Amino acid sequence: MCPPAPLAPSSGVDPVSPRQYLDVVRARIDERLREIFAQVEGDTTAAAPATLPVLAAARDLTMRGGKRLRPAMLFAAIECVEPGAHPRATTDVGAALELFQTYLLIHDDWMDNDPVRRGAPSVHVSLARHYGDAHLGACSAILAGDLLSALVHELVGSVELPAARRRALVQAFGRMEREVILGQCLDVTHNQDIQRIHDLKTGSYTVRGPLLLGAAIAGAPEEVWRAFERFAEPLGLAFQLRDDVLGAFGSEADTGKPVGGDFREGKSTLLVRHALEHLDASDRDELRAVLGRRDASEADVLRAQALVERSGAREHAESVVRALRERCLAALDTPALLPDGRRLLAGFAAMLSERSK
Amino acid sequence: MCPPAPLAPSSGVDPVSPRQYLDVVRARIDERLREIFAQVEGDTTAAAPATLPVLAAARDLTMRGGKRLRPAMLFAAIECVEPGAHPRATTDVGAALELFQTYLLIHDDWMDNDPVRRGAPSVHVSLARHYGDAHLGACSAILAGDLLSALVHELVGSVELPAARRRALVQAFGRMEREVILGQCLDVTHNQDIQRIHDLKTGSYTVRGPLLLGAAIAGAPEEVWRAFERFAEPLGLAFQLRDDVLGAFGSEADTGKPVGGDFREGKSTLLVRHALEHLDASDRDELRAVLGRRDASEADVLRAQALVERSGAREHAESVVRALRERCLAALDTPALLPDGRRLLAGFAAMLSERSK
Numbered sequence: 001m002c003p004p005a006p007l008a009p010s011s012g013v014d015p016v017s018p019r020q021y022l023d024v025v026r027a028r029i030d031e032r033l034r035e036i037f038a039q040v041e042g043d044t045t046a047a048a049p050a051t052l053p054v055l056a057a058a059r060d061l062t063m064r065g066g067k068r069l070r071p072a073m074l075f076a077a078i079e080c081v082e083p084g085a086h087p088r089a090t091t092d093v094g095a096a097l098e099l100f101q102t103y104l105l106i107h108d109d110w111m112d113n114d115p116v117r118r119g120a121p122s123v124h125v126s127l128a129r130h131y132g133d134a135h136l137g138a139c140s141a142i143l144a145g146d147l148l149s150a151l152v153h154e155l156v157g158s159v160e161l162p163a164a165r166r167r168a169l170v171q172a173f174g175r176m177e178r179e180v181i182l183g184q185c186l187d188v189t190h191n192q193d194i195q196r197i198h199d200l201k202t203g204s205y206t207v208r209g210p211l212l213l214g215a216a217i218a219g220a221p222e223e224v225w226r227a228f229e230r231f232a233e234p235l236g237l238a239f240q241l242r243d244d245v246l247g248a249f250g251s252e253a254d255t256g257k258p259v260g261g262d263f264r265e266g267k268s269t270l271l272v273r274h275a276l277e278h279l280d281a282s283d284r285d286e287l288r289a290v291l292g293r294r295d296a297s298e299a300d301v302l303r304a305q306a307l308v309e310r311s312g313a314r315e316h317a318e319s320v321v322r323a324l325r326e327r328c329l330a331a332l333d334t335p336a337l338l339p340d341g342r343r344l345l346a347g348f349a350a351m352l353s354e355r356s357k
Numbered sequence: 358m359c360p361p362a363p364l365a366p367s368s369g370v371d372p373v374s375p376r377q378y379l380d381v382v383r384a385r386i387d388e389r390l391r392e393i394f395a396q397v398e399g400d401t402t403a404a405a406p407a408t409l410p411v412l413a414a415a416r417d418l419t420m421r422g423g424k425r426l427r428p429a430m431l432f433a434a435i436e437c438v439e440p441g442a443h444p445r446a447t448t449d450v451g452a453a454l455e456l457f458q459t460y461l462l463i464h465d466d467w468m469d470n471d472p473v474r475r476g477a478p479s480v481h482v483s484l485a486r487h488y489g490d491a492h493l494g495a496c497s498a499i500l501a502g503d504l505l506s507a508l509v510h511e512l513v514g515s516v517e518l519p520a521a522r523r524r525a526l527v528q529a530f531g532r533m534e535r536e537v538i539l540g541q542c543l544d545v546t547h548n549q550d551i552q553r554i555h556d557l558k559t560g561s562y563t564v565r566g567p568l569l570l571g572a573a574i575a576g577a578p579e580e581v582w583r584a585f586e587r588f589a590e591p592l593g594l595a596f597q598l599r600d601d602v603l604g605a606f607g608s609e610a611d612t613g614k615p616v617g618g619d620f621r622e623g624k625s626t627l628l629v630r631h632a633l634e635h636l637d638a639s640d641r642d643e644l645r646a647v648l649g650r651r652d653a654s655e656a657d658v659l660r661a662q663a664l665v666e667r668s669g670a671r672e673h674a675e676s677v678v679r680a681l682r683e684r685c686l687a688a689l690d691t692p693a694l695l696p697d698g699r700r701l702l703a704g705f706a707a708m709l710s711e712r713s714k
Contacts, residue, residue, distance in 0.1 A: 040535075048539040048557060050548050107503065111496040131546060139468040139545040142499055146464065146506070147538045153510035154531035158524060167515060174511035178397075181504050182405040188496045189488060191407050200405060 018347025025075050025094065026068040032095040033062060040151060053130050057123045058144040062102040064118050070097045070210045073348055077214025077228065080341030085218050089159040093169070093213055096155040100205065103148035104180060110141050111188050112265070119256035161217065168216035176209035194268060195237070202243070203236020207352070211345075223336040230331035231345065238324040238353040241317050244269040246356070248308060254356055260301035266292025270320075275311035283307050325353045375704025382432050382451070383425040389452040390419060397508060410487050414480045415501040419459040421475050427454045427567045430705055434571025434585065437698030442575050446516040450526070450570055453512040457562065460505035461537060467498050468545050469622070476613035518574065525573035533566035551625060552594070559600070560593020564709070568702075580693040587688035588702065595681040595710040598674050601626040603713070605665060611713055617658035623649025627677075632668035640664050682710045 016024070037059045044055050071094030078085055108114070109122035116122060121129070123144055128137020156173050159166065183200025191197060211228040214220075220228075246255050247262035248271050255261075262269060272291065276284055290296050290304040308314060328349050332342045373381070394416045401412050428451030435442050465471070466479035473479060478486070480501055485494020513530050516523065540557025548554060568585040571577075577585075603612050604619035605628050612618075619626060629648065633641055647653050647661040665671065685706050689699045 043535065044539060047536060048543050048548075048553065050546065050550075051539045051542040054542055107499060111499070136546060140542060142464060142468070143538055143542045143545070146502075147535060147542075149503070149506055150531055150534040150538060153514065153534075154527060157510065157514040157527035157531070160520075163517075170511060170514035174507055174514070177507040177510075178400065178504060179404060181500055181507060182401060182408045185408040185411055185497060185500045185504075186405050188500070189407065189493060191405075193407075196405065 018344050018351065021076070021344055022067065022069070022072045022348075022351075025072040028091055029068045029071045029094050029098060030063070032091050033098060036095060036099075036151065036155070037062075054127065054140045054144045055147065057126055057130075057141070058102060058106065058148050060120075061105065061117065061123055062098060062148075064120065065098060065102070066118070068094070068098060069348060069352065070101065070206060071095070073207060073210035073345070074214045074217075076341055076344035076348060077211045078218045078341070079344055080337040081215065081218035081220045081224055083338065083340065086159075086161060086165075089161050089169075090214075090217055092155045092159050093173075093217065096152045096173075097205070097210060097213075099148045099155070100152045100177070103145040103152065104184070104205070106141050106145040106148070108184060110138055111184070114257075114261075114265075116257050116261075162219070165216055165219050168219075169213060172209070172212045172216050176205050176212070179204040179209075192268075194270065194273075198237060198240040199233070202240045203232060206239055207236045208232035221336070223334070227331055227334050227336055231328050231349075234324040234327040234331075235349050235352060238321045238328070238349075241270060241321050241324070242353055242355060244271050245314060245317050248272075249305060249314065250356070259298075260296075260305060263290055263301055263304045264292070264294050264296050271308055271313045271317055274313035274316050275308040278311040278313070279307060283310070321353050325349060375701050375708065378433070378701055379424065379426070379429045379705075379708075382429040385448055386425045386428045386451050386455060387420070389448050390455060393452060393456075393508065393512070394419075411484065411497045411501045412504065414483055414487075414498070415459060415463065415505050417477075418462065418474065418480055419455060419505075421477065422455055422459070423475070425451070425455060426705060426709065427458065427563060428452070430564060430567035430702070431571045431574075433698055433701035433705060434568040435575045435698070436701055437694040438572065438575035438577045438581055440695065440697065443516075443518060443522075446518050446526075447571075447574055449512045449516050450530075450574065453509045453530075454562070454567060454570075456505045456512070457509045457534070460502040460509065461541070461562075463498050463502040463505070465541060467495055468541070471614075471622075473614050519576070522573055522576050525576075526570060529566070529569045529573045533562050533569070536561035536566075549625075551627065551630075555597040556590070556593060559597045560589060563596055564593045565589035578693070580691070584688055584691050584693055588685050588706075591681040591684040591688075592706050592709060595678045595685070595706075598627060598678050598681070599710055599712060601628050602671060602674055605629075606662060606671065607713070616655075617653075617662060620647055620658055620661045621649070621651050621653050628665055628670045628674055631670035631673050632665040635668040635670070636664060640667070678710050682706060 037055075041052070041055060044052060074094050074097065075090060078090060105117055106123045109117055110124040114122050115125050120126075124137045124141035127140045127144070128134045131137055131140065156170065159169065161169060179200045183197050183202070183204065186193065186197045187201055208229065211232055212225065215225050215228055244262065247257075247267065247269065248260065250259070252259055258264075262272075275287060279287060287304055287307045290300045293300070296304075329346055332345055394412075398409070398412060401409060431451050431454065432447060435447060462474055463480045466474055467481040471479055472482050477483075481494045481498035484497045484501070485491045488494055488497065513527065516526065518526060536557045540554050540559070540561065543550065543554045544558055565586065568589055569582065572582050572585055601619065604614075604624065604626065605617065607616070609616055619629075632644060636644060644661055644664045647657045650657070653661075686703055689702055
C-alpha cells in the first residue's frame with residue numbers, strides 16, 4: 001500500500017464537515033481492513049485451511065461494522081495537535097481499533113448469550129450452526145476473538161513512530177485493553193457499580209482510548225492528554241446512556257437487534273433503575289415481571305417500554321445526556337487544541353450522544 | 358528494576374551446564390513475573406478491585422509453572438548468535454512467553470473441559486467455585502486469558518531494540534501466536550491432521566517460537582533462522598510424542614493430571630492410533646470401549662495401558678523420539694551457531710524429549 005495522504009481538513013478555506021471527515025476515514029479504514037484480511041487469509045490458507053470458516057466469521061462481523069467512529073476520533077485527536085502526523089501509523093492503529101472491537105464483541109456476545117449482532121447472527125451462533133454443535137461454536141468463537149487479538153497486536157506492535165511516541169502508544173493501548181477486560185469482568189459477575197462498568201467497558205475504548213492513542217501518535221503535551229480525558233469521560237457516559245435508550249426504545253432496523261432486547265436480558269441500565277425507583281408499586285411489579293425474561297412476548301416488551309416511559313426515565317436520560325454533552329464540549333475550550341480538530345471532536349460528540357442507531 | 362546482567366555461559370572456562378543455565382533463567386523470569394503481577398495488581402486494585410480473584414487465578418497458574426524451558430530456549434538461541442545481547446528485552450520476552458502459555462492453557466482447559474492443570478484445579482474450575490456458577494467460571498476464565506494476552510502484548514510491544522530487530526520480533530511473535538490459535542482451532546474441531554495440529558499447537562510456541570524470537574532479538578542472519586527451523590520441527594514433534602507417552606503412562610505425581618487422562622478424553626494420539634492399527638480385533642474393541650469414556654474406572658485405564666503397551670506402540674513412540682532427536686541434533690551442526698549456544702540447545706533438546714514430567 002502507498003503511504004496514505006494526510007486527511008487534514010485544515011486547508012483553511014472550506015473545511016470538511018465531521019460527516020465528510022467520517023466518510024474519508026471510513027473509506028481508508030475499510031480499505032486497510034480488507035488488505036489485512038486478505039493477507040491473513042493467505043497465511044491461514046497455507047497453515048490450516050480448515051480454519052477458514054472461523055476467520056471468515058471474524059472478517060464478516062468486522063466488515064459489516066458501519067461508521068468507524070473510533071478511528072475517526074483517533075484521526076481527529078491528531079488534528080487537534082499535529083494535523084496529518086504519521087498517517088500510516090494512524091491508519092494501522094485505526095484498523096486495530098476496529099479489529100479490537102470485533103474481538104471484544106465476539107467474546108462478549110458468547111458470554112452474554114447474545115444471538116444477534118449488527119443485524120446478523122453473532123459469531124458463536126453462526127459457528128455453532130457451521131459445526132452443528134454449540135460447544136464447538138463457542139470454542140471457535142473464542143478462538144476467532146483470540147485470532148483478532150493477535151492481529152491487533154501485530155498491527156500496534158509494528159507501527160513505525162519515534163521511540164517516545166511508540167512507547168506512549170503501546171502503553172495507552174495496553175491500558176485501554178485492560179480497562180475494557182476488567183469492565184467486562186465486572187459486568188458478567190453482576191457488579192452493581194454500573195457507572196464504573198460503563199466507564200471501563202465502553203468509555204475506555206469508544207472515546208478515551210482513541211483520543212489518547214491519537215495524543216500518543218501526535219506526541220501531544222500533558223495539557224492535551226488532560227483535555228482529552230476531561231472530554232472523554234462525560235462523552236463515554238453519554239454514549240452509553242444513548243445506547244441504553246436505543247436498547248429500550250430503538251427499532252430493530254435502527255439497532256440491528258430485536259426490539260427491547262435489554263428488557264429481555266434484564267440489563268440494569270440507568271433507565272430501568274430510574275423506572276423502578278419512580279414507578280408505583282403495582283407498575284414496578286409489572287415491569288419486574290418482564291425484566292430478564294428471555295421468552296417475554298412482544299406485548300410484554302411494549303408494556304415494559306410504556307412503563308419506563310411513564311416513569312419519566314427516558315426524559316431523565318435525555319436531560320442527563322444533554323448535561324454530559326455540555327460538560328464534554330466545555331473540555332474542548334482550551335487553546336491547547338487546534339480549532340479544526342476541536343470542531344471535528346465537537347461534531348463527533350454530537351453524533352455519539354444524539355445517534356439514533 | 359536494574360538492567361539484568363547477561364546470562365552468558367561462555368566465559369570460556371568452566372561453562373555452565375544446561376541445567377544450571379535453566380536455573381538461572383528460571384530465577385530471572387520468576388522475578389520478572391512477580392514484578393509484572395505486582396504492578397498489574399496495583400492497577401487492577403485501582404480500577405476494579407472486585408476483579409482481583411480473576412487476576413489471582415491467572416497469577417497462581419503462571420507462578421506454579423515450573424521449569425521455564427521456553428524462556429531458556431529463547432536465551433539459548435541468543436547465545437548461539439550474540440551472547441548476552443539485550444538482556445532486558447530478552448527477559449521481558451521470556452516473561453511474555455510464560456504469560457502467553459498461561460493464557461493458552463486457561464482458554465484450552467475450558468475448551469477441552471480439563472479440570473486439572475499443573476496439579477491444581479484449572480482456572481475455569483476454580484473461578485466457577487469462587488462465583489458459584491459454571492458459566493461465570495467460564496466467562497471469567499476467558500477474561501483471565503484475555504487479560505494475560507493484553508499483558509503479553511504490552512511487554513512485547515514495549516521492548517527496546519534496534520528498529521529492524523524489534524520489527525522482526527513483533528512479526529515472529531505474531532506468527533507464533535496465530536499458529537497456536539489455528540492449531541487449537543483444528544484440535545477442537547476434531548481435524549484429523551494430527552501432525553499439523555502438533556506442529557501448530559505445540560511445536561510453534563514450545564520450540565520454534567522461542568528460538569525465532571531469540572533470532573530476532575540477536576539480529577541473526579538468514580542462515581541461523583533456517584538452522585533454528587530445522588532444529589525446531591523434529592524437536593517439537595518429539596516433545597509432543599513424549600507428552601503423549603506421559604499422558605498415557607505417566608503417574609499423577611509426574612504429570613499433575615489423573616493417570617491415563619488421555620484415554621478418558623479419547624485423544625487420538627500417535628500411541629493410540631498405532632495400537633488400534635496393530636492390535637487384533639478383540640483387543641482393539643476392548644481398547645475402543647475405554648477411549649473417550651470420561652467415567653472409565655481405574656481398572657479400565659490400566660487395561661487400556663496394558664493393551665497399548667502390548668501393541669508395541671510405546672516402543673514405537675520411543676524409537677520415533679530417538680530418530681527425531683537425531684534429526685534435531687544434526688540441525689545444530691553448523692558453524693553459523695556459536696558452540697556454547699549449541700551445547701545449551703542440545704541439552705534442552707534432551708530434556709524436552711526425555712523428560713518424565
